[in-house]
Structure formats: C-alpha cells, structure tokens
Amino acid sequence: MKIAEFGQLQMTRTNAAHTGATKFENGAENGVAKTSKSFQSYLLEAMDSMNQEQVNVSKLSEQMITDPDSLDIHDVTIAMSKARMSLNLAQSVIDRLVTGWNEISTTR
16 A cells, blocks of 8 residues: 655555554444453453463472473573562552552542
8 A cells, every 4th residue: 555645755554554444343433442341350460460470480480390401490580580570560550559549539
C-alpha cells in the first residue's frame, strides 16, 4: 500500500498493521479497543503471573539440587532475577495503590 506523495518522497508501508486498516477485537470503535476486563482482573492476572515466576524458580532450584547436570546454572540465575524483578514490581504497585488510597481517603 502506498501513502500519498509528499513532494518527491513516496513511502511504502511493509506491515499491514501499520496501515490503520486492521480490525480490533471486542468491538473496537475509532481505533480504540473496548475491553470487558476490570481492574481487579488485571491485578489478579499480574499476581498469578508473579506467583508462577516464583513457583518456576522453586522448581528450578529443586531440580538444580537433585540433578545438577540436567540444567545450566545460568537458567536458574535468570529465572531468579525475573522472579525478583516481578516481585519488586508487584511491591511497587501495591505501595502505590495503598498510597493513592490513603490520599483519597484523607482528602475527603
């Protein structure tokens, strides 16, 4: 698909998603997708994801102890870093939510 000329310059879009003609799911209007998820469901999904990272690290650590030749130490280290980062992010989000709630409740 070619874009209208700008003087002597003519651009060609290579990705169909860049043309703006793609359809959004969930009944999108004007390029904005409608979602039916609540804030609570997003938080619960994030917590489940964080918990899965922690469980994964636990399994890898157990496997490293019982059968050290089956996996690389770097995989365990990377998994631990991911789990630590997701836990720190969750803690930051929770702290911000509590701080925001306290500000709202004291303002009234």
